[in-house]
Amino acid sequence: MIKTTNISKQYGDKIVVDNVTIEIPKGKITSLIGSNGAGKSTLLGTIARIINANHGEIIINEKNITDYKNRILAQELSILKQMNHLDLKLTVKELVSFGRFPYSQGRLTEVDHLKIKEAIAFLNLTELENNYLEELSGGQQQRAFLAMVVAQDTDYILLDEPLNNLDMRHSVQIMKTLKDLSVTKNKTIVMVIHDINFASYYSDYIAAMKQGKLIHFNTTKNIINPKILKEIYDIDFEIIESNNKLICNYYN
Amino acid sequence: MRILTLLIALVFLSILSLFIGVKEISIVDIFSWTDKEWLIMTISRLPRTLALILTGIGISICGLIMQQMTQNKFVSPTTAGTLEAAKLGILATLIFIPQSASIYKLIFAFAITFLASIIFLKIADSIKHKSIIFIPVVGLLFGGVINSITTFFAFQFNIVQDVGTWLIGDFSGILQGNYEVIYICLPIVVLTYFYANKFTVIGMGENFSKNLGLNYRSILHLGLLCVSLSISAIAVTIGTIPFLGLIIPNIISLLYGDNLRQTLPYTAISGAIFLLICDIVGRLIIFPFEVPIGMTVGLIGGIVFLILLLRKK
Amino acid sequence: MKIHIKKIILLVLVAIALCALFLSYDLPSNWGYSFERRSYKVLAIIIVSCSVGYASIVFQTLTHNRILTPSIMGFEAVYLLFQTIIVFLYGDKTFTVINDKENFFLSIIFMLGFAFILFKFIFKKEKNNLYLLLLIGLVLGTLFHTITSFLQLIIDPNDFLILQGSIYASFNKINYHLLWYALTVIIICFAVGFRQFKYLDVISLGKEHAINLGINYFKKVRFYLFIIGALVAVSTALVGPIIFLGILVTNLTYEIFKSYKHAILIPACCLICIISIVGAQFLVEHVFSFNIVISIIINFIGGLYFMYLLLKTKKV
Incomplete structure (x- = not known):
């Protein structure tokens, strides 16, 4: 809690x-x-x-957040702020993969790939997964960010x-x-x-x-x-x- | 009421400024002055003091206009590439018409400054990220770009040292007959007074001003014209004085708020007073030599600006 | 991913070819000496390129802004001021009072000291407002420039020529003994930074996402700012300031590599930087035949490119 x-x-x-x-x-x-x-x-x-x-x-x-390691806390709790605009050339899949960073520190494992796929499917983005974020509508972008949070699996x-x-x-x-x-x-x-x-x-x-x-x-x-x-x-x-x-x- | 105090201070400092110099002239003996003493007064001392006052007024008002038009308190000739543009203009004159009169320098400097201001406004306008801090960062970089162009040509013509030192404002060379271009600041101040509110509206953006029935382009250009003319005139005769146009309007706005019509006279007079003080200090500190005013103002102004920056928040 | 590797390999080949051309073009018959000098020059270019490429990419990631370069934090103003003061004090005796090596290390110490004070000051007060840091750096830079210009005004024109030699970046009069020190610093910076490039990928998403993904954001930013400080200080002390180079090469890199991965971007940017400088140096030596100093060309072109970037896009 x-x-x-x-x-x-x-x-x-x-x-x-x-x-x-x-x-x-x-x-x-x-x-x-x-x-x-x-x-x-x-x-x-x-x-x-x-x-x-x-x-x-x-x-x-039961544990104060200041006592958590950053990485461990990121496996317990995630936040998505109001619609954030990114100037990066990122595909939906790449963005969602960032959700696994707290677990794998950038080197994706089998489990990670599975979770990423799951999250993308959960938000109905499978067809768009290789599209660049900038090509998506506002609603789709918002869903992509949510998919990242879902992949973070906190x-x-x-x-x-x-x-x-x-x-x-x-x-x-x-x-x-x-x-x-x-x-x-x-x-x-x-x-x-x-x-x-x-x-x-x-x-x-x-x-x-x-x-x-x-x-x-x-x-x-x-x-x-x-x-x-x-x-x-x-x-x-x-x-x-x-x-x-x-x-x-x-x-x- | 307060304006009266400021005016008295201005008059007092002007008189003080008139009577500082290598040749000792005393105000008490005014009726027994020799011809030589009168000559020094009219040829050197008076022009210098007048130039100081006009420059102080001119630069602070320019800063104020720019801040209104960009709606950003940290924009000024120093942080928008204006000074560098004037420098490039002077360089162009030296290259194309070497032995020319200062009027040519003025024309070239004005043309380039005007162009640079238009570009800067366009940039400031196109920046999505309208952070109050980011626009001056871009402005300073923009100045760097203009500087790199200047250096490129100065190096070709082997005048790097000359170009480098134009940046330093200096009143010691002011004599009757070589500074009058500066009077151009006077009509501009008057004009600014009547257009003050319109400049503010322009700062809100094109659509906003059109909605209020203002002719956006013509007022924008008028504002830029005022700034470019005064800054070029000052650059050609005195050199450049960093930070002045930045700190005076900011301090006045801290003290008296942002009602332009009301604060404009304060800004103008305080600019003149600040410059007079810096000049007097610069002349006394290593008497009988002097420290160029660009240096004293640059130092004091830079430090004041840093303080302003850090107390923001 | 594969396509990026291919592009990198291509860049490596181009860089090698250009360096070879630079080394061998128009060699005199008694080639030993020339060849040695040119090799040192190429080494210097590689060192400077790696530090500029690395520092600029990291800096732009930290500031989330592709039109900035670490040069604007005021380091170069410190360098210019220091050089000017030395020449002002010692005039034509400068070289007997302070040798190249001492000058090099003192410059680095002053620049790093400046960075340290700046960062300490800002981080204590502001909790990481990078734009404020930049503006304060710039203002301090303008302040130093004012003092520098004043000193330059009163320096004897003959002494000014000595100064002009050190304040405009040039690969022609580098003291080659210094190269090894500089190389060591760069290698250390790459060695400590390399394993952390992945954090930069996350930081490029923005502060809040980075914290959310478990990055110790403030610590990482500080770490990389110090790396940037060291890199910029070394390259400036070695060849003098080149302000707009960073903006030029990073944006070319983003154009060619549409990637967010720093493990690719940073090496790519270093390579592009090597290619640009070797190219420019080749032009300086064989087309303009030494009439102009390389940093001036680079600043000129880089500056124009910067304006183009500013005016081109609505997203800055």
């Missing part, structure tokens, strides 16, 4: 993450929600050691706005893939997400942040109610139940 204790991060005088303590359950999808600047991405970044927190500690599998996967820049069809595709990962491979997925309905439809738990503080953390059913959502976003919500899922209408 992922456990953070009193995590704080400040830039200059501005406190971005304020004393966050949270225990994220294993094998589930947890969505981090909140308005712009609430500190979601920063929190995610500190868990993934991309950003150094000013205070607090982060425990993964128990914990952190995603920062994985649906950014994707149209509805691709968004649904990605979310289904993630659900699949969590159910079939027992992966723990934590993601920052802006679309409340995607969060509600696909995640098991929701953590809400506001002004750097964690203000709610509960199962999805308990978070998606008008009172709590209003507290998080300061606008009114109407909750519609359909197919045993909760849909939010906040458009009026």
